[in-house]
Amino acid sequence: SQQGEEDPQALSIQEGENATMNCSYKTSINNLQWYRQNSGRGLVHLILIRSNEREKHSGRLRVTLDTSKKSSSLLITASRAADTASYFCATDEEETSGSRLTFGEGTQLTVNP
Amino acid sequence: DAGVIQSPRHEVTEMGQEVTLRCKPISGHDYLFWYRQTMMRGLELLIYFNNNVPIDDSGMPEDRFSAKMPNASFSTLKIQPSEPRDSAVYFCASSPWTGGGYYGYTFGSGTRLTVV
Numbered sequence: 001s002q003q004g005e006e007d008p009q010a011l012s013i014q015e016g017e018n019a020t021m022n023c024s025y026k027t028s029i030n031n032l033q034w035y036r037q038n039s040g041r042g043l044v045h046l047i048l049i050r051s052n053e054r055e056k057h058s059g060r061l062r063v064t065l066d067t068s069k070k071s072s073s074l075l076i077t078a079s080r081a082a083d084t085a086s087y088f089c090a091t092d093e094e095e096t097s098g099s100r101l102t103f104g105e106g107t108q109l110t111v112n113p
Numbered sequence: 114d115a116g117v118i119q120s121p122r123h124e125v126t127e128m129g130q131e132v133t134l135r136c137k138p139i140s141g142h143d144y145l146f147w148y149r150q151t152m153m154r155g156l157e158l159l160i161y162f163n164n165n166v167p168i169d170d171s172g173m174p175e176d177r178f179s180a181k182m183p184n185a186s187f188s189t190l191k192i193q194p195s196e197p198r199d200s201a202v203y204f205c206a207s208s209p210w211t212g213g214g215y216y217g218y219t220f221g222s223g224t225r226l227t228v229v
Contacts, residue, residue, distance in 0.1 A: 033217050035217070035218075041222055041223070042117075042204055042206075042220030042221050042222045042223050043156075043204070043206075043218070043220045044220070045217030045218060045219070046217075048217055088156070100146065100158050100161055100169065101158075101218065102158070103148075103155065103156040104155075105155045106155070
């Protein structure tokens with residue numbers, strides 16, 4: 001089963017608006033990562049946040065992590081049509097450290113021009 | 114670097130045939146991962162290698178699937194015999210660190226497999 005669960009499953013917004021996607025997970029983690037997947041393409045790494053970090057920024061992306069609630073959010077500010085894609089969270093679990101990332105099921109974001 | 118290179122991009126084969134998917138990871142990346150993506154099951158890890166050695170193949174669905182990494186620059190995923198339920202997009206990814214480290218995984222563009 002997937003470690004991460006994204007919410008919502010699908011999100012449709014207008015260009016210029018902000019998009020917020022959430023990810024919940026079940027076990028203790030070393031880090032949490034967000035990836036983007038454009039239709040028909042591979043996943044692209046966006047940002048990584050470590051378990052001892054609470055917030056991280058990269059350009060128009062802002063990621064927060066609440067380890068007490070086992071949740072993370074990805075905020076895309078001033079969205080553009082080119083941001084239309086699926087977004088996945090992935091966790092590096094403490095239990096399987098030295099092993100692999102476990103991906104959630106993704107949020108499909110549509111940004112309308 | 115050209116990134117992670119997968120071939121072929123698309124493969125259509127008949128049930129019962131052998132299918133071989135290929136991957137060239139980024140030079141210097143010690144970890145190589147094979148994932149399968151379907152609408153029903155999302156992204157599933159099939160197997161991963163560290164320094165060409167298979168570490169965890171618990172995700173390989175059954176004995177029809179096998180993977181090899183004969184050297185640091187090449188890996189194959191083979192399905193023999195193939196079945197319609199194997200239809201999916203297969204991704205190869207590589208990373209210099211387990212768990213993605215600082216920079217995450219780098220994914221290839223995938224192989225879309227259709228078994229008819």
